[in-house]
Amino acid sequence: MRHIPQFGPTCGIYCISMVLEAFDSKKKHLPAHGQKLAHELLIFALDKKITNIGEFFNSHDLVKLMRELNEVIPSIEFKVDVLEYNDLNTMKKQITESLNSHNTYIIFPILPCKILRNNKRSKMDIAHWIVLEKGNLFYTSGVYSQKNKIGSKIRLLRYKKLFKRNQLLKRGFNWKRYYALAKPKNKKRPILKTVYQNSKKHLTEIKVMKDEDCFITYDNLKGKMIVVQKLE
Numbered sequence: 001m002r003h004i005p006q007f008g009p010t011c012g013i014y015c016i017s018m019v020l021e022a023f024d025s026k027k028k029h030l031p032a033h034g035q036k037l038a039h040e041l042l043i044f045a046l047d048k049k050i051t052n053i054g055e056f057f058n059s060h061d062l063v064k065l066m067r068e069l070n071e072v073i074p075s076i077e078f079k080v081d082v083l084e085y086n087d088l089n090t091m092k093k094q095i096t097e098s099l100n101s102h103n104t105y106i107i108f109p110i111l112p113c114k115i116l117r118n119n120k121r122s123k124m125d126i127a128h129w130i131v132l133e134k135g136n137l138f139y140t141s142g143v144y145s146q147k148n149k150i151g152s153k154i155r156l157l158r159y160k161k162l163f164k165r166n167q168l169l170k171r172g173f174n175w176k177r178y179y180a181l182a183k184p185k186n187k188k189r190p191i192l193k194t195v196y197q198n199s200k201k202h203l204t205e206i207k208v209m210k211d212e213d214c215f216i217t218y219d220n221l222k223g224k225m226i227v228v229q230k231l232e
Contacts, residue, residue: 001105001133004034007187008195010054011129012062013042015107016069018131020076022105023230029075039191044069046194052202053195057127057173058220062107066228077231085223088163094225095159099134103230106132109221110165124178125171127221169218175206176214 001022006014017038024030032040045051045065056062059082066080083098085091098104112128179199187193206214 001131004038007035007189008054008192009182010038010042010191010195012051012056012065012107013045013054014038015129015131016062016066017041019105019107019228020069020073022133023076023078023103029073035189035191039194041065041069042191042194044072046198053198056129057216057218059109059224059226060220062129062226066226079229079231081227083225083227085225088160091163091166091225092159094227095132095162098227098229099132101229103232104134105228107226107228108132108162108166109169109218109224110162111168112165123171124174125169125218126173126178127169127218166222169222172218173216174214175202175209175216176211179203179206 001018004014004018004021017034020030021033021037024033027033030037042051042054045054048065048068050056050061050065050068056065063080063082066078070076070078070080083094085094095106098106108130109127110130111125185196187196
């Protein structure tokens, strides 16, 4: 799997982009690749009103987007399922069994370390999506995204960290607090321009909403993972 550095609050979009690229390794079926693919997927999700600015705080929304894509890219057939778990051993078993299947990847929600350090100031949790493949753990956090190998000696530790980072998604997300801390800024990159334009529109809507309507819980992220498998 080729890693695509993330720009903007669009980690779920980049996860899908990397998975689709892996399914189209010979570059025969997708209309674009890399950053252009991520941007086109963002525009598609915005047009379908599945996301506001590129965020996905619900596993079912991410699955909905992938199923919509399955319809418009018929040359790449894949199935998408949400698996649920309540403990570390169940999570580990589901990851192991899923990734042992051919052409299968997992899109997994966590609370990243950077957000964990800063969440006292923000008073909320900002969920983040990563891609798991057999033998590798792909982080797509920020401009300086990085790919970390999972070695056999630290695999158990990695599973524990995955479980912990998922279970730390407790406090939910608040749009008003988010915009107070992250002012929309125009950028040169096409995907950031699109995020900026939609952020301005969304911020206008948020300003007139009640506080309780701006709060999002992570009930559909904790104890869940999305498994994507290409159909041969």
